[in-house]
Amino acid sequence: MEQSAAIIGGGVIGGGWAARFLLNGWNVRVFDPDPDAERKIGEVLDNARRSLPGLGNVALPAEGQLSFHDTIAEAVEGADWIQESVPERLDLKQKVYAELQAHCAPDAVIGSSTSGFKPSQLQDGRENPGQIVVAHPFNPVYLLPLVELVTTGANPAGVIDRAKEIISAIGMYPLHLKKEIDAHVADRFLEAVWREALWLVKDGIATTEEIDNAIRYGFGIRWAQMGLFETYRVAGGEAGMKHFMAQFGPALQWPWTKLMDVPQFTDELVDLIAGQSDAQSGQYSIRELERHRDDNLVGMMRALGNNDWGAGALQNARDLNREGEAGLVRSIDEIEDLSQPVLTQSRVVPLDWTDYNGHMTESRYLDAFAQSTDRLMMIIGCDADYIANGGSYFTAETHIRHIDEVHAGDPIQVRTRVIMGAGKKMHLWHEMFSGERLLATGEHMLLHVDLATRRSAPPAPHIEANLAKLAEAHAALPAPEGLGRAIGAPR
Ligand SMILES: NC(=O)C1=CN([C@@H]2O[C@H](COP(=O)(O)OP(=O)(O)OC[C@H]3O[C@@H](n4cnc5c(N)ncnc54)[C@H](O)[C@@H]3O)[C@@H](O)[C@H]2O)C=CC1
Numbered sequence: 001m002e003q004s005a006a007i008i009g010g011g012v013i014g015g016g017w018a019a020r021f022l023l024n025g026w027n028v029r030v031f032d033p034d035p036d037a038e039r040k041i042g043e044v045l046d047n048a049r050r051s052l053p054g055l056g057n058v059a060l061p062a063e064g065q066l067s068f069h070d071t072i073a074e075a076v077e078g079a080d081w082i083q084e085s086v087p088e089r090l091d092l093k094q095k096v097y098a099e100l101q102a103h104c105a106p107d108a109v110i111g112s113s114t115s116g117f118k119p120s121q122l123q124d125g126r127e128n129p130g131q132i133v134v135a136h137p138f139n140p141v142y143l144l145p146l147v148e149l150v151t152t153g154a155n156p157a158g159v160i161d162r163a164k165e166i167i168s169a170i171g172m173y174p175l176h177l178k179k180e181i182d183a184h185v186a187d188r189f190l191e192a193v194w195r196e197a198l199w200l201v202k203d204g205i206a207t208t209e210e211i212d213n214a215i216r217y218g219f220g221i222r223w224a225q226m227g228l229f230e231t232y233r234v235a236g237g238e239a240g241m242k243h244f245m246a247q248f249g250p251a252l253q254w255p256w257t258k259l260m261d262v263p264q265f266t267d268e269l270v271d272l273i274a275g276q277s278d279a280q281s282g283q284y285s286i287r288e289l290e291r292h293r294d295d296n297l298v299g300m301m302r303a304l305g306n307n308d309w310g311a312g313a314l315q316n317a318r319d320l321n322r323e324g325e326a327g328l329v330r331s332i333d334e335i336e337d338l339s340q341p342v343l344t345q346s347r348v349v350p351l352d353w354t355d356y357n358g359h360m361t362e363s364r365y366l367d368a369f370a371q372s373t374d375r376l377m378m379i380i381g382c383d384a385d386y387i388a389n390g391g392s393y394f395t396a397e398t399h400i401r402h403i404d405e406v407h408a409g410d411p412i413q414v415r416t417r418v419i420m421g422a423g424k425k426m427h428l429w430h431e432m433f434s435g436e437r438l439l440a441t442g443e444h445m446l447l448h449v450d451l452a453t454r455r456s457a458p459p460a461p462h463i464e465a466n467l468a469k470l471a472e473a474h475a476a477l478p479a480p481e482g483l484g485r486a487i488g489a490p491r
């Protein structure tokens, strides 16, 4: 069923929301009085399209339709979700809510991107306060999964459930606060760090660049994977959290922090910080910085995914949910037509799979084919449980042919044939396509092993039977062009 989101205010954050909804298959209807809004959103979308689709290992749905509208009334027509991202001024937001509610469906959810206002302040004076929630995202909205969902007693349970469901459906994580508070949870930390950093620059202790280095060479990386409490638990050593608190608790009383005061934003301080920031990063345009940021975020989140941890684990769970819609199966019984090659991968080339030649790098073809082999193994019953019980396949030989180029952001699919499956042997033929274009083939010989002895051994009967069933069904297909090819063989 088609769903549509209205984006009210299409600046930095509204543009990010537009990209997030659109690339997750929603139609997006934008209202922003800025005559440059369409161009700005177009540029955000270009960056989102090169980074988000390849973040996970399973293809996203087809993009929705994007449209721009001259009035709020038009933009909210038929919208299931309305996301307000106008500037952080309470009077402006309240005016926008009055107009939104004059035109939107009473059961649409209205989420506010506000960084700090409480939902009760936004609901105040409204006829239908129950449809308004705070849905506070993080920049870039199209890549970072966190949304702080803040509600009040005026929000019916049904609205809260729908808000959680929709936020999850677009690949984000709704952190539902237990109660409302100014600046929610995450921005209270950000404000504390920001205040302290301003003091450090003002007092001449460190430049903007040195402060950024203090974060990105140390605790910033640590926070991205374990947050604060888990990190400090580990820092307490074997004695854990209690020891950590005993050792560092007293420091809270020492002059380690100036958090209670805020430096005045005098012209002098603003010039000092802006000047240092220009010296640090002025050689890049904002769009270039955004692309560096996105490349780094995708790389870090994919690395976390390999370890099934933190934001990477969240993405893996999302991939798992999307498998069915992407046409991927997990067992032989789910295959509709056994006579055809099995779809073993449907994804987009991630940013971190490309190289200095500007295309997918050679090692990633093996990575992709190995993932397809893993899925074929799962389909025949050689799944995580079976492997944990001591049986698996080892690859004995691989031959990859590179036929055509493919670039970051392009969709790819792998279809797999079982050429032979008998006894300990499994002979597979993978073909990688982008649309109709054949990109590469991978021919792989695997042997079933006993993981205890590390020697080849017959598979369990159900695995042998499933493999034979696929091999027999695929034997009716014409032999693949290139099967058995060796380097140097005539072409
Ligand atoms: N920039 C950030 O890092 C983050 C900002 N936020 C929040 O998101 C909201 C928007 O902030 P940004 O996107 O940074 O601001 P922005 O200045 O980049 O964008 C605001 C947009 O709203 C438009 N606008 C102004 N009046 C409007 C109206 N009456 N109706 C529709 N559009 C209108 C402006 O033309 C502009 O395009 C704020 O509430 C902010 O606190 C939330 C998370 C992070």
Ligand SMILES: C[N+](C)(C)CC(=O)CC(=O)[O-]
Pocket: 114, 115, 137, 138, 139, 187, 190
């Ligand atoms: C600076 N800020 C308060 C607007 C930041 C946010 O609200 C979240 C973010 O993306 O850092």
